[in-house]
Amino acid sequence: MQARRILPLLLVTALILSLAPLSAALAQETVTIRIRCKSTPPTEDWRCNNFAEVEEEVEAALGIDLNLVLIQDNAAWGDYKQEFQLSAEAGQAVDIILSGHEDIGAWSAAGFIIPLDDLIPNYPEFEDVVPSLWESMKGPDGKIYGIPQDAEARPMYFSKLLLSDLGWSDEEIEALPERIASGEFTMADLFDVAEQAVEEGVVEEGYGFWHRPVNGGDFLYFYYGMGGEVLDENGALVFDQDAALKVFQMLEEARNRGIMNGSHLGIEWPDWHTTVAPGERVLFAAGGTWFWGDWAVNYVADRGGEEYLWENIGFALIPAMETGRPITLTHPLAYMVSSSSQHPDVAMALIAAITTPEANNRHAIGSAHLGILNAQLESPDYQASEFLAKAHPMLDFTTFLPNHPSWGAWSEAYWTGIEAVESGELTAEAALAVVVDRLQNEVPGITIR
Amino acid sequence: MANQRSVVQDAGLAGEQGTAVLARSRRRTLRAQLTAYGFLAPAGILVILFFFIPMLLILFLSITNLSTTNFTTDIVRMLRSDLDIDLVSFRFVTDQPAYIVGFDNFERMFRDEFAPKILFNTLFYVFCTLAFFNVGLALVISLLTTHIDRRAGFFFRALWILPRITSPAVYVLMWRRIIAAAPFGILNQFNELAGRSEVNYYQDHPWVFVILVNGFIGASFGMIIFTSAIESIPKDLLNASLVDGSSVFQRIRYVILPLLRWPLLFVVTYQTLSLLTSFEYILLLTGGGPGLYQTEVWSLTAYNRALNTYFANAQWGYGSAFAVVLVIIGVVMAIVYMRAFRFNELVAEPKIEVL
Numbered sequence: 001m002q003a004r005r006i007l008p009l010l011l012v013t014a015l016i017l018s019l020a021p022l023s024a025a026l027a028q029e030t031v032t033i034r035i036r037c038k039s040t041p042p043t044e045d046w047r048c049n050n051f052a053e054v055e056e057e058v059e060a061a062l063g064i065d066l067n068l069v070l071i072q073d074n075a076a077w078g079d080y081k082q083e084f085q086l087s088a089e090a091g092q093a094v095d096i097i098l099s100g101h102e103d104i105g106a107w108s109a110a111g112f113i114i115p116l117d118d119l120i121p122n123y124p125e126f127e128d129v130v131p132s133l134w135e136s137m138k139g140p141d142g143k144i145y146g147i148p149q150d151a152e153a154r155p156m157y158f159s160k161l162l163l164s165d166l167g168w169s170d171e172e173i174e175a176l177p178e179r180i181a182s183g184e185f186t187m188a189d190l191f192d193v194a195e196q197a198v199e200e201g202v203v204e205e206g207y208g209f210w211h212r213p214v215n216g217g218d219f220l221y222f223y224y225g226m227g228g229e230v231l232d233e234n235g236a237l238v239f240d241q242d243a244a245l246k247v248f249q250m251l252e253e254a255r256n257r258g259i260m261n262g263s264h265l266g267i268e269w270p271d272w273h274t275t276v277a278p279g280e281r282v283l284f285a286a287g288g289t290w291f292w293g294d295w296a297v298n299y300v301a302d303r304g305g306e307e308y309l310w311e312n313i314g315f316a317l318i319p320a321m322e323t324g325r326p327i328t329l330t331h332p333l334a335y336m337v338s339s340s341s342q343h344p345d346v347a348m349a350l351i352a353a354i355t356t357p358e359a360n361n362r363h364a365i366g367s368a369h370l371g372i373l374n375a376q377l378e379s380p381d382y383q384a385s386e387f388l389a390k391a392h393p394m395l396d397f398t399t400f401l402p403n404h405p406s407w408g409a410w411s412e413a414y415w416t417g418i419e420a421v422e423s424g425e426l427t428a429e430a431a432l433a434v435v436v437d438r439l440q441n442e443v444p445g446i447t448i449r
Numbered sequence: 450m451a452n453q454r455s456v457v458q459d460a461g462l463a464g465e466q467g468t469a470v471l472a473r474s475r476r477r478t479l480r481a482q483l484t485a486y487g488f489l490a491p492a493g494i495l496v497i498l499f500f501f502i503p504m505l506l507i508l509f510l511s512i513t514n515l516s517t518t519n520f521t522t523d524i525v526r527m528l529r530s531d532l533d534i535d536l537v538s539f540r541f542v543t544d545q546p547a548y549i550v551g552f553d554n555f556e557r558m559f560r561d562e563f564a565p566k567i568l569f570n571t572l573f574y575v576f577c578t579l580a581f582f583n584v585g586l587a588l589v590i591s592l593l594t595t596h597i598d599r600r601a602g603f604f605f606r607a608l609w610i611l612p613r614i615t616s617p618a619v620y621v622l623m624w625r626r627i628i629a630a631a632p633f634g635i636l637n638q639f640n641e642l643a644g645r646s647e648v649n650y651y652q653d654h655p656w657v658f659v660i661l662v663n664g665f666i667g668a669s670f671g672m673i674i675f676t677s678a679i680e681s682i683p684k685d686l687l688n689a690s691l692v693d694g695s696s697v698f699q700r701i702r703y704v705i706l707p708l709l710r711w712p713l714l715f716v717v718t719y720q721t722l723s724l725l726t727s728f729e730y731i732l733l734l735t736g737g738g739p740g741l742y743q744t745e746v747w748s749l750t751a752y753n754r755a756l757n758t759y760f761a762n763a764q765w766g767y768g769s770a771f772a773v774v775l776v777i778i779g780v781v782m783a784i785v786y787m788r789a790f791r792f793n794e795l796v797a798e799p800k801i802e803v804l
Contacts, residue, residue, distance in 0.1 A: 082757060085517060106762045110520035262652055263630060266739050271633050405518040408762035416741065423652065423740035434562070434741070441557055442764075 031343050033350060034069040034094040038080050043293040046363035047098055047149060047333075048072035054353035062349060069094075077216075088112035088338055095341035096351065101136040101332050102217070104146055105403040108139035113336040114344060115143035123352035128373045136332050136400050140235065146334025147351050150360070150369040152289040153328045153394035154218055155315040156180070156190070159279035165202045166193070177316035180326050181397075187225070187250065187319045190284055194259040197283050206261030209254060210276060211286040213267045215415040217401050218286055221329045222247040223414070225321035230402045230410070237404055238447040239439055241432060244414065246322060248421045248428035255422055262423040273299050279312040286318065288331075289391045293368035306387075315390075317397050330398040332372070357382075364388065370395065406443045413438040504776055510769035511555070513548045517762045521548075554770035563742050571746040574659065574731075575724045582664025583720040584713065587671025592701060594672075595679045609672055612665045621733035624662050655735050655744045662730050671716040678712040679705055718786040722779055728752060748775055 037048035048070040059066045071094065075083070081103065087093040093112065107113045120126050126147065133148040160173050179185040194208030212218055220230070228243025254260045264272065276285045277299035292315070296306040304311075317326035337347045354360070357376035364371045365385050370392055371377050382388060401407065416438060417431040426434065439446050486493075513527060521527060527548040558564055590609055594602035612620055631637035631647035640647055650658060682705065690700045728749035731737065737745030737753065745753075748771075755768020786792075 078757060082763075085763060086756075089520065089522070091522075106517045109518040112517075112520070262739070263649055266651055266736070267630055268625070268633075271629060274633070406762060409764075419738070420741045425740045437562055441560055442767075 030065040030067055031346050032067040032069065033096065033341075033343060033347055034071065035096040035098075035350075036080075036084065036094040037070070037072040037098045038075060038077065039072050040074055040290070040294050040298075040367075043297055043367035044290070044363065044369075045072065046359070046366070050354040050359045050362065051350055053359065054350065058346070058349050058353050061353075062346065064346065066346070068350075084338075085110075085112065088340060091340050093338040093340040095338060095343065095347045097336050097338055098149055098333055099336065100217075100401075101146060101148075101334050102401040102403055102407055104137065104139050104334070104336070105405045105407055107336070108141070108143070108145045109405045111339055113145050114339050114341075115139070115141075115145055116147065116337065116348065117144050119345065119348045120144065120147075123348065123355075125352040125355040128375050129355070130372055130374060130377075133332050133372055136330075136403065137334055139403060140405060146336045147355060148372040149333040149335050150363060150367075151330050151332045151372055151395075152369050153330055153391055153398060154221065154286065154288050154318070155328060155391065155394065156318050157276070157285045157287055157291070157313055157315050159283055159312065160314050161279045161312045162197060162202050162283045163193075166197055166200065173314065176314060180316040180319045183320045183324055183326060185319055186324075187321045190319050191250075191254055191257065191259055194254075194283055195257045198258045203281065203283050205258045206263040207282050208257075208259035209284040209286075210260070210264040210272070210282050213264050213269070213272050215411060217329055217331045218288075219247075219415060219418055220401060220411075221318050221327045221399060222250070222321070224329075224399050225318065225323055225325075225327045226250075227322050230407075231404065232447060235404070236445060236447060237402070237406055237410055237443060238449060239410070239436070240449060241436065243322070244417065244435060245428060245432045248417055248431050250321070251418060252421045252428045255424060260422055265419060265423060277309075277313075278303065289315075289368045289370065289387075289394075291368070292387055292391075293366060310386075317394055326397055328394050328398050330370075330395065330400060406446070409442045410439065410446070413442065507769040507772045507776070510766055511773045512551055513766040513769075514550045514553070514764075515548060515766040516764040519548070550766070554767050555773075557767065558770050558774070563745075567742055567745050567747055567750055570742070570744065571725065571748075573656075574663075574744075574746050575721060577656075577660050578663045578667055578724055579717065579720055581660065583667035583671050583724070584716055586664065586668045587716065588675055588709075588713075590668060590672045591675035591679055592705070595676060596697065606669075606672060606676065609665075610669045613669045617729055618733060620666070621662065621730055624658065624734060628658055651735065652739050655739060659731055659734060659744045662734055663724070663727070666730070667720060667724070670720065674712045674716055675709060678709055682708050714786075714790040714792075718783070718790065721786070722783060725779060725782075726775055747771060751775065 035048055035051055039045050039047050049072075051068055051070060055066050055068055077100070081099060084093055084097050084099070085107075088107070088110070089112075097113070099107075104113070108115070129148055130151075133151060134144060137144050137146040137148065139145045158176065163173050163176075164170070176185065190209070194203075197203045198205050198208050223230075223240075223243050226243040226246040228240040228247075229238055232238045251260070255262070273291070273295065276282045276287070277291075277295040292306075292309060295313075296309055300308045317328050320326045335351045337344045337351075341347055355373065357371075357373055357379045360372060360376050361379060361381050363369060364376070365381060365388065368387055368391070370388065371382055376382055377392070404410075413435045417426075417435040420426040420431045420434065421428055436448055439448065509524075515521075515527070590606065594605050596602075597605075615623075626633070627635045628650035629635075629637070630649055630651070631641065634650070636650060637647045648654075686704055686708075687700065690704050695703065726748050728746055731744055731746060731749055732752065735744045737743075737749050751768050751771035753768070754763075754771060755765050756763055
């Protein structure tokens with residue numbers, strides 16, 4: 001009686017026990033990977049969205065169950081970086097962070113991100129990355145800390161509309177990029193044209209030449225263009241007073257001639273783009289290639305989008321200054337793996353899976369960024385983009401920011417000087433003194449020369 | 450003396466019974482004290498958690514050079530890096546990168562050629578916001594709204610609370626839209642309608658708007674305190690002044706304002722200290738600009754140095770040194786205010802049943 005009652009129970013128990021290994025095999029490990037991207041919507045959204053496209057592929061390849069958390073918005077770079085720094089400090093950072101390559105300097109020194117040299121050889125996808133980009137992915141210790149996500153160039157945009165108001169013929173306008181590239185049309189010439197435009201009332205005073213309204217990488221090409229260097233042969237930061245003074249004098253002169261008046265300083269990015277993109281108010285504007293994609297979709301869409309831009313806006317290298325050679329700056333963004341990540345191998349597998357011509361083309365073509373893979377540059381889709389075809393050769397003239405841990409302090413000090421001169425608060429000489437003082441106070445071990 | 454002795458003698462005479470009475474009263478005192486501390490505990494714990502411990506932390510951080518580049522959370526390692534003592538010469542030796550840098554940060558801070566400007570900005574900002582809005586306007590609003598129809602008064606006061614209950618980011622966003630350059634800014638659109646030339650408010654008048662933005666929020670605090678104080682003035686006093694034939698202004702000058710002395714002092718004290726450390730609206734509105742620290746205040750500098758750099762190098766140690774200065778100023782001012790305004794009298798039991 002008793003045995004009969006216990007028997008079914010035993011059978012059921014046995015069944016459950018025998019199924020246990022099977023169910024364990026069926027229930028795959030769930031791995032959560034959090035990825036943080038900054039994007040100007042909608043053109044740059046593939047920075048994070050590409051990961052969703054390859055989720056199943058990576059799940060199948062690794063035999064795991066992925067829980068992808070994509071966090072993407074258009075936060076200001078300063079806030080965005082601060083968010084990562086504070087979360088990394090607390091050991092709770094996302095697994096993959098997309099940021100500018102120059103952050104590798106400070107973040108690798110702080111231990112917020114991990115070196116990837118040992119992991120990279122496991123993924124053949126990375127072999128095709130344009131070799132020069134790897135240089136900008138290295139930390140001060142020589143190790144690689146990032147995987148290139150995109151690249152760009154920073155051109156000088158000019159308004160064809162306003163140049164023709166100034167009496168330039170279509171041929172002259174179309175020839176301008178070539179004249180700048182050959183070094184014939186220099187920054188001094190650009191300021192002459194801008195001054196003429198202000199004097200003749202083609203643009204309002206202060207709207208002859210605009211650059212970005214807040215600090216950023218752009219300003220370094222002025223300094224490079226004046227013959228300045230940021231790193232010495234030992235990799236230590238230097239500040240060339242001579243080059244910086246020339247930059248400040250150039251900007252001071254631009255202010256004195258009415259080309260700039262500080263009206264572009266501190267305004268909101270959307271207002272900046274709204275003012276510049278239609279080509280009706282600002283003659284020359286220094287920007288990035290990605291502005292093209294942003295403008296076409298977000299600022300002149302109602303006037304005909306990219307077609308309107310081709311008609312009314314041109315772009316060229318930054319004209320030559322002291323060195324006699326035109327210039328631009330490339331600021332590759334990189335996916336970095338945080339030291340808070342529990343699964344760096346899975347993170348790398350995901351990054352590898354989107355480091356393909358198809359995935360990167362989705363991002364590059366829509367957002368007017370330059371490609372990062374050799375195969376991509378040769379792909380028909382990439383070559384079919386007129387803008388990228390014209391922008392890509394700018395890389396021959398490109399420069400980079402340094403990956404130095406104290407780069408932030410250097411850049412802030414230099415920007416302080418630029419802002420002071422352009423708002424008319426200080427003369428170029430006084431601004432230089434302020435910057436030198438600040439650098440000596442804030443950057444230990446810097447060489448001022 | 451004589452009294453004390455006689456108590457002791459009485460106790461001695463009463464013997465065991467007296468000892469029991471003493472023990473009971475001691476227990477009662479103890480219990481009363483415990484109850485008092487019990488009531489103080491929630492506030493005390495908060496002050497310890499959110500003032501004393503952070504203060505000790507920034508005091509410690511301010512003597513280190515902790516930044517992104519030498520980041521660590523290991524306090525023991527930070528201390529050890531500098532405090533190895535050579536037992537033979539009995540001197541500190543360092544063979545690891547030092548975290549403890551003594552007063553270097555403070556030296557750097559005082560060498561910074563903008564420190565005096567930023568300090569002056571801070572005083573200017575605190576004084577103007579306090580005088581014109583947090584006390585001045587608050588007093589005007591509460592006097593006006595208590596002298597009109599009660600419901601209308603309530604309505605206007607509710608309006609003035611709006612800036613305070615609006616999210617700071619949204620509130621400042623609205624202001625930025627108001628003062629933005631032409632053709633985006635609302636003020637400039639009015640300028641255009643009126644045929645006036647456009648004004649770059651951000652570049653030309655940053656202080657006006659920094660103080661307006663903060664003042665519109667700050668006014669409501671004083672307004673609430675003053676209004677409740679005015680409304681709790683016994684009607685007899687006001688009626689008596691009416692009977693004596695006083696005008697509205699005389700009544701305000703000779704009856705209401707003298708009775709507002711304590712609320713006024715409280716608002717001045719409290720708001721000075723809170724303005725001294727507030728920077729979020731300035732950060733959002735001007736970021737300390739335009740140009741060379743035109744509207745940068747001390748607490749914003751502390752924030753910028755410690756946390757906010759565009760190219761990713763936060764100097765926690767240096768920023769903390771700025772914060773320490775604020776703690777010192779704050780504590781000193783609190784003591785000065787409490788002494789100068791005789792806060793002991795404020796919290797003393799009232800001698801008569803007024804207020």
